[in-house]
Amino acid sequence: MSANEGWIGRRVQRREDLPLIQGKGRFAADLTMPDMVHMAVLRSPHAHARLLGVDTSKARELPGVFDVLTSADLDGIGEFPVLWQLPGQKASGIPVLARDKVRYVGEPVAAVVAVSRYVAEDALELIEADYDPLPTVVDVESALKAGAPVINEAWGDNVAIRHIVPGIDATGKAGDIDGAFAAADAVVKARFKINRFSGVPLETRGLVASHDPLTHGLTLWSSSQVAHKQRTQLASVLGVPESSIRVMTPNLGGGFGVKWDCYPEDALVCLFSQRLQRPVKWIEDRREHLMGTVHAREQVQELEAAVARDGTILGIRGKIWADLGAHIHSVGIGPAWVTGVSLTGQYRIKNYYCEVIGVATNKVPSSTFRGFGGPEATFATERLIEKAARAVGLDPAEVRRKNFIQPDEFPWFSAGGGVFDSGNYPAALEKALEEVDYDHLREEQAGLRAKGVYRGIGIGCYIHTSGFGPSFILGLVGYNTSGYEGSSIKVDPQGGITIYTGMIPLGQGTETTLAQVAADQFGVDFNDVRVVWGDTSQTPYTGFGSAGSRSNVAAAAILKAAEVVRDKSIRIGAHLLEAAPEDVVYENGGVQVKGSPEKRLTLGDVAKAAYLAHNLPKGELPTLEGTYVYDPAMFTIAFGCHVAVVDVDLETGEVKIVRYVVVDDSGTIINPLLVEGQIQGGVAMGLGGALLEEFVYDENGQLLTTSFMDYLLPSIHEVPHMELHQQVTVSPHTPGGFKGMGEAGMFSPGAALANAVSDALLPFGVEVDRMPITSNLVWSLLPKS
Amino acid sequence: MNTLHTVRLTVNGTAAEVMVEARKTLADALREDLGLTGTHLGCEHGVCGACTVLFDGNPVRSCLLFAVQAAGHEVGTIEGLARGDELHPVQRAFSEFHGLQCGFCTPGMILATVDLLEHTPQPSEDEIKEALGGNICRCTGYQKIIESVQGAAAAMASGLAK
Ligand code: FES
Numbered sequence: 001m002s003a004n005e006g007w008i009g010r011r012v013q014r015r016e017d018l019p020l021i022q023g024k025g026r027f028a029a030d031l032t033m034p035d036m037v038h039m040a041v042l043r044s045p046h047a048h049a050r051l052l053g054v055d056t057s058k059a060r061e062l063p064g065v066f067d068v069l070t071s072a073d074l075d076g077i078g079e080f081p082v083l084w085q086l087p088g089q090k091a092s093g094i095p096v097l098a099r100d101k102v103r104y105v106g107e108p109v110a111a112v113v114a115v116s117r118y119v120a121e122d123a124l125e126l127i128e129a130d131y132d133p134l135p136t137v138v139d140v141e142s143a144l145k146a147g148a149p150v151i152n153e154a155w156g157d158n159v160a161i162r163h164i165v166p167g168i169d170a171t172g173k174a175g176d177i178d179g180a181f182a183a184a185d186a187v188v189k190a191r192f193k194i195n196r197f198s199g200v201p202l203e204t205r206g207l208v209a210s211h212d213p214l215t216h217g218l219t220l221w222s223s224s225q226v227a228h229k230q231r232t233q234l235a236s237v238l239g240v241p242e243s244s245i246r247v248m249t250p251n252l253g254g255g256f257g258v259k260w261d262c263y264p265e266d267a268l269v270c271l272f273s274q275r276l277q278r279p280v281k282w283i284e285d286r287r288e289h290l291m292g293t294v295h296a297r298e299q300v301q302e303l304e305a306a307v308a309r310d311g312t313i314l315g316i317r318g319k320i321w322a323d324l325g326a327h328i329h330s331v332g333i334g335p336a337w338v339t340g341v342s343l344t345g346q347y348r349i350k351n352y353y354c355e356v357i358g359v360a361t362n363k364v365p366s367s368t369f370r371g372f373g374g375p376e377a378t379f380a381t382e383r384l385i386e387k388a389a390r391a392v393g394l395d396p397a398e399v400r401r402k403n404f405i406q407p408d409e410f411p412w413f414s415a416g417g418g419v420f421d422s423g424n425y426p427a428a429l430e431k432a433l434e435e436v437d438y439d440h441l442r443e444e445q446a447g448l449r450a451k452g453v454y455r456g457i458g459i460g461c462y463i464h465t466s467g468f469g470p471s472f473i474l475g476l477v478g479y480n481t482s483g484y485e486g487s488s489i490k491v492d493p494q495g496g497i498t499i500y501t502g503m504i505p506l507g508q509g510t511e512t513t514l515a516q517v518a519a520d521q522f523g524v525d526f527n528d529v530r531v532v533w534g535d536t537s538q539t540p541y542t543g544f545g546s547a548g549s550r551s552n553v554a555a556a557a558i559l560k561a562a563e564v565v566r567d568k569s570i571r572i573g574a575h576l577l578e579a580a581p582e583d584v585v586y587e588n589g590g591v592q593v594k595g596s597p598e599k600r601l602t603l604g605d606v607a608k609a610a611y612l613a614h615n616l617p618k619g620e621l622p623t624l625e626g627t628y629v630y631d632p633a634m635f636t637i638a639f640g641c642h643v644a645v646v647d648v649d650l651e652t653g654e655v656k657i658v659r660y661v662v663v664d665d666s667g668t669i670i671n672p673l674l675v676e677g678q679i680q681g682g683v684a685m686g687l688g689g690a691l692l693e694e695f696v697y698d699e700n701g702q703l704l705t706t707s708f709m710d711y712l713l714p715s716i717h718e719v720p721h722m723e724l725h726q727q728v729t730v731s732p733h734t735p736g737g738f739k740g741m742g743e744a745g746m747f748s749p750g751a752a753l754a755n756a757v758s759d760a761l762l763p764f765g766v767e768v769d770r771m772p773i774t775s776n777l778v779w780s781l782l783p784k785s
Numbered sequence: 786m787n788t789l790h791t792v793r794l795t796v797n798g799t800a801a802e803v804m805v806e807a808r809k810t811l812a813d814a815l816r817e818d819l820g821l822t823g824t825h826l827g828c829e830h831g832v833c834g835a836c837t838v839l840f841d842g843n844p845v846r847s848c849l850l851f852a853v854q855a856a857g858h859e860v861g862t863i864e865g866l867a868r869g870d871e872l873h874p875v876q877r878a879f880s881e882f883h884g885l886q887c888g889f890c891t892p893g894m895i896l897a898t899v900d901l902l903e904h905t906p907q908p909s910e911d912e913i914k915e916a917l918g919g920n921i922c923r924c925t926g927y928q929k930i931i932e933s934v935q936g937a938a939a940a941m942a943s944g945l946a947k
């Protein structure tokens with residue numbers, strides 16, 4: 001293999017790093033423009049109140065203030081649409097500024113633009129908003145009570161939707177869920193609570209809007225994961241042609257899903273810029289982020305599993321209540337739907353029934369976050385498996401073995417309606433057990449207990465539906481977005497390669513990864529491939545936008561676009577070499593006649609000829625470029641297994657992670673170094689949610705976690721050493737065999753830790769059925785004697 | 786409140802002067818008045834460490850200091866670390882060991898590491914954790930940051946040996 005082949009799979013050092021390690025990155029907060037002014041947003045201090053009026057006169061008089069907006073100024077301005085409109089879901093939308101009513105603490109009520117952020121914030125204090133507080137609902141239980149205050153009056157109650165997922169087989173025939181429970185030797189029941197937490201990137205959201213008086217167009221610099229979708233949504237909210245908006249993305253300091261959504265501030269900076277005819281900047285502060293950027297995950301699940309004596313899981317059924325917050329935000333109900341169709345996990349469970357109920361509460365809207373409903377399902381499924389094992393007296397590893405979908409059973413049609421492409425679930429479990437030395441740990445456990453060491457071993461297997469997804473399927477489930485990625489490849493007259501992608505790098509190393517794929521396909525040096533991203537005026541439209549597990553789709557688009565360009569090179573090259581195209585191959589950075597390596601042209605030679613166009617094959621168009629839009633044929637299912645070994649301190653409830661083993665299988669790997677980084681980062685974030693992170697509200701709907709002193713992110717002390725092992729089962733659907741992997745690490749930490757702590761405390765019959773598993777929680781579950 | 790104060794300080798070895806309101810933080814003065822945007826703001830309340838700079842050689846949180854407090858002092862930021870085109874070994878190690886993803890925490894991480902290695906050239910894993918315990922990274926899970934610090938320590942030791 002020559003130096004310029006085989007770029008896929010190489011541990012290439014990232015090209016993104018050089019500016020970032022020198023403080024030369026360009027994040028939204030770093031942008032500045034001549035004449036630029038600064039926005040600040042007044043937010044509701046009430047969780048639920050009538051908004052009787054907003055008096056901005058004093059704020060307008062403050063020197064340095066240029067403009068103030070309230071909902072009264074927004075005639076003709078639309079609402080942000082709900083993107084995931086599951087059939088039967090009640091109508092909703094997000095107003096740019098609250099009108100008549102506020103529904104959560106942090107909801108935007110008015111906005112000010114001033115000469116500096118300091119002055120803009122001074123002005124906020126001069127705005128007088130008049131509220132008439134209303135009773136609040138802060139959890140699904142109270143939101144569903146008869147006579148509960150109704151948050152969205154037009155709905156009549158607080159239920160956004162009741163959606164039923166009936167278990168079906170490959171032909172669409174319903175399973176026999178009642179029969180399964182009637183035939184069970186044991187039934188295990190549980191009530192799980194998944195905490196409200198979120199992506200919380202270290203960089204908050206940031207925007208600079210600039211109105212161009214010459215073109216009457218708008219340029220928005222935005223820390224968005226989804227520039228094209230943001231453009232589409234802004235055009236509809238602002239009522240301007242989509243072609244008049246250009247969205248550009250600078251460096252992003254993480255996204256993790258929360259920057260996938262569009263927000264009121266996106267429209268506000270544009271409106272101000274249009275009104276003032278000057279650039280307007282807004283950088284969210286951390287307090288605003290915690291109360292103004294979407295939350296995620298919160299669910300109550302009541303589930304039961306029917307178990308046979310030999311450990312076979314005959315069926316799962318139950319209900320999920322998703323706490324959506326005050327508005328259906330963007331994909332609002334979507335993650336809970338994903339949970340609702342995913343509870344059979346990687347197991348051959350044929351009988352299934354799940355009801356998903358979306359409930360409004362007076363809290364920050366809940367929406368997109370790494371994992372997207374999957375980790376909530378993993379927690380439940382893996383806890384149920386563990387409980388099932390106890391109920392029939394088998395080892396939990398044994399029960400998993402008994403129920404796994406086998407490697408030769410793909411494609412597998414899950415009872416929730418999913419199609420699984422490929423996998424080797426038993427291999428991932430066995431590898432993890434072997435690495436952790438499971439049998440030895442089990443033997444050791446009793447002896448340790450006798451010595452007062454409460455050691456627990458917890459398994460968390462996962463599957464991750466990545467590469468979201470074929471557009472027609474998104475349509476079927478009411479998801480008003482698409483699954484494709486486009487890529488254009490241009491070879492310039494010198495033979496230099498530039499790829500254009502709609503993907504937006506969030507920090508994963510997208511640029512490096514995609515350049516590797518292109519270098520591989522063209523047989524050129526990785527450093528000779530340029531990647532252009534982050535500008536809707538240059539890059540192909542992306543149906544979905546960036547997410548942690550989308551590089552597989554973008555990589556596939558590049559593979560296909562490269563094919564288009566290589567084919568054209570072959571046609572032109574054959575013509576120049578006076579050979580038949582069938583006799584010419586693309587190899588090692590150029591085209592050559594098969595069997596005659598001396599008859600060869602480099603890509604640069606071909607490009608030069610393609611641009612001069614003096615001598616092209618008949619009917620061939622000049623220049624050398626190609627575009628391909630790849631719509632995934634099917635979902636790709638990544639998978640793996642985590643094993644946590646913990647010691648629990650009975651005095652304090654403290655959980656100490658002794659070992660943490662991860663086996664991940666995400667199909668073909670483009671860059672092992674970056675995959676390790678993604679998995680480790682995902683696991684750490686999963687551990688954060690499992691052990692520490694939670695948005696906490698008091699009974700009046702006041703958010704108590706408004707700083708990093710209260711909302712605890714994992715520090716270097718809390719994240720254990722992760723023993724990471726990679727396996728590869730390719731996807732038969734994606735060109736290249738890629739699967740998505742950026743979200744996978746998130747899935748299992750909650751399940752593995754809850755199982756490990758429950759295992760450690762088995763002698764006391766303690767079951768950890770909620771997150772975060774804080775010392776307080778563990779201590780409160782221990783018998784007090 | 787709006788009175789401007791003239792503050793003279795040394796930034797990355799060069800004399801600098803800014804005119805700021807008393808309430809302006811050192812971080813904002815570095816970023817806005819001196820154009821040194823490598824100092825990042827992740828929380829503005831002293832928890833995340835993204836805004837770490839060296840203040841008379843010691844790591845401090847520039848979001849918690851007022852610019853006027855820096856009068857007469859020496860401030861080192863990420864922009865001052867490389868010698869021309871030659872990166873500091875800690876910068877090189879962070880890239881080599883993939884100790885950064887989005888890069889938002891990175892300037893603070895790197896400066897905290899530089900300080901650690903100055904005092905403790907061969908730190909144990911616990912010492913690394915102690916030194917970086919106040920710097921949050923949301924992307925990496927820290928493992929590769931620890932490897933980066935160890936890599937930098939090794940590179941600096943062998944550099945000294947040469
Ligand atoms: S910005 Fe200063 S510590 Fe977070």
Ligand code: FES
Pocket residue numbers: 202253254507884885886887888889890891921922923924925
């Ligand atoms: S690399 Fe993103 S926060 Fe550390």
